[in-house]
Amino acid sequence: MKIQVRTLLIVLLLLLVGAYAGYRIILGGSEVPSSIGKDFHVQIPHNATFDEVVALLKKEGVVRKEGVFRQVAERMAYKQDPMRSGRYKIEPGWTVIHLIRHLRSGEQAPVKVILTTERTLEEVAEKVSRFIEPDAKTLEALFFNEAYLNKIGYTKDNLMSIFIPNTYEVYWNLTPEEFMERMILEHKRFWGQNDRLAKAKAMxxxxxxxxxxxxxxxxxxxxxxxxxxxxxxxxxxxxxxxxxxxxxxxxxxxxxxxxxxxxxxxxxxxxxxxxxxxxxxxxxxxxxxxxxxxxxxxxxxxxNYTYFCAIGDGSGLHAFAEDYDQHLVNVRTYVRNLEARGLR
Known part of the structure; x- marks a missing residue:
């Protein structure tokens, strides 16, 4: 009898060890490695398949045991067609369940689009594409789409005026149209501040x-x-x-x-x-x-100034004049200053 009890206890112990090992494989065996650092993100594009997402996560070093990830992803109903797109921050040490739960939630990490003083719409498209999913050609196509421009009340010549230089927080996977909606909103907000609309109207x-x-x-x-x-x-x-x-x-x-x-x-x-x-x-x-x-x-x-020209002394400043005669005097001063600096 003692032998039977002892055998039963050994079997139960083995089952518990096996269950715990399985638990560790699922919850801990595929945890996100600490080597990715504390500011790591993955970007899942629009219309990606489950296999493409798995391949991306493996390439980025986030998923180490593909079989476990696939099994848990299916049980947690993460697998769908297409997959949820976006830019997600990944924390080192996450378990596979934590990783899948985060990706499934759609809780994105925003990006900061920085607009400064680009000269052309093509340059704007190129700059913005560095921060969001749509590429420069896709953005550019919208900027020059006549039907779209008519819809929002602009032309290709004056569309640049919609962009107010600033830093804007947006989601990486927003569409070109969604990006423009944000710019229109920021444009209206800007002109609604500091009596700008009233001042323009007065002029x-x-x-x-x-x-x-x-x-x-x-x-x-x-x-x-x-x-x-x-x-x-x-x-x-x-x-x-x-x-x-x-x-x-x-x-x-x-x-x-x-x-x-x-x-x-x-x-x-x-x-x-x-x-x-x-x-x-x-x-x-x-x-x-x-x-x-x-x-x-x-x-x-x-x-009453109607003329101005550079002073030419290296200061970057200008001389102003109310009439053409005074302007000519300023021009001669500019030339002399350039000659004195050996630039003419």
Whole structure:
């Protein structure tokens, strides 16, 4: 009898050891390795199959025992077609159950899209594609889709004015249309702050027109303190019907962004963006412009200047004039300063 009891106890012990081993295999055997670090993410694209997700997780080193992962994933109803997309933060030491539960929940880690001062819509598409799932070509196609632009009330020439430079938190797997919805929302929020809409209306300008003029100011100076003065100078030209004759607009028209000097080639180039040949504002911005330049237009200096030119002394500042004669004096000073610095 004692032998039978002893045998039974041994069998039970073996069963318990086996059960515990199985438990460890499922819960601990496929845990996320500590080698991945504390800031590790996986990106599961749209329309991925279960097999593709498993292959991705194995490649990233998150899944070590594929068979166990597949078995538990099916029991936890994680397997579906297509799989849930997104960017997920993975913590080292997670069990396979914890990993699957997290991926199944759809709780994504956001990304930060950083917009600065890209010059063209193509550059915007390229920049944004570094942060989200859609590639540059897909974004670009939407930016130039005439039906879509008509729907949101923009053209390919003025769409740039929708982008307000900032850092935006979004989900990695958002669609191009969802990205634009966010930009439209941020645009409305921006113009609803600090009386910007009221100030634009008082100037008889739309937000798009203010942005367009601000983009010229943006490229005319790197000095924040000069922006309101330059903005006021261009506004004075618009008031009297004088052409803006802004060098940055002809650089944009020709796409000759590496030029160091504007020549007759640039000023005679046929384009609606050429403000030497066309009166008024160009049909849209010539760059994504900073908030400071937008506010410089809205809060421009009141003066009688209609001309300005660089001083040429290396300060990056400009000399302003109310009439052409004074402007010529300033130009001669500019030339002398360049000669004194051995730059002419």
């Amino acid at each position: 008889n300008m739309t937000p798009e027109e203010v942005y367009t003029l601000a983009s010229i100011v943006e490229k005319e100076t790197l000095k924040e303190e000069e922006k309101p003065t330059i903005a006021g100078t261009y506004l004075n030209r618009l008031k009297i019907g004088m052409r803006l004759q802004a060098d940055p607009t002809v650089v944009f028209a020709t796409r000759d962004f590496t030029t160091k000097r504007v020549t007759n080639y640039h000023t005679s180039f046929e384009s609606p963006f050429n403000t030497y040949m066309n009166a008024g504002l160009p049909p849209g911005p010539i760059t994504m412009t900073s908030i400071s330049s937008i506010d410089a237009v809205l809060n421009h200096d009141k003066h």
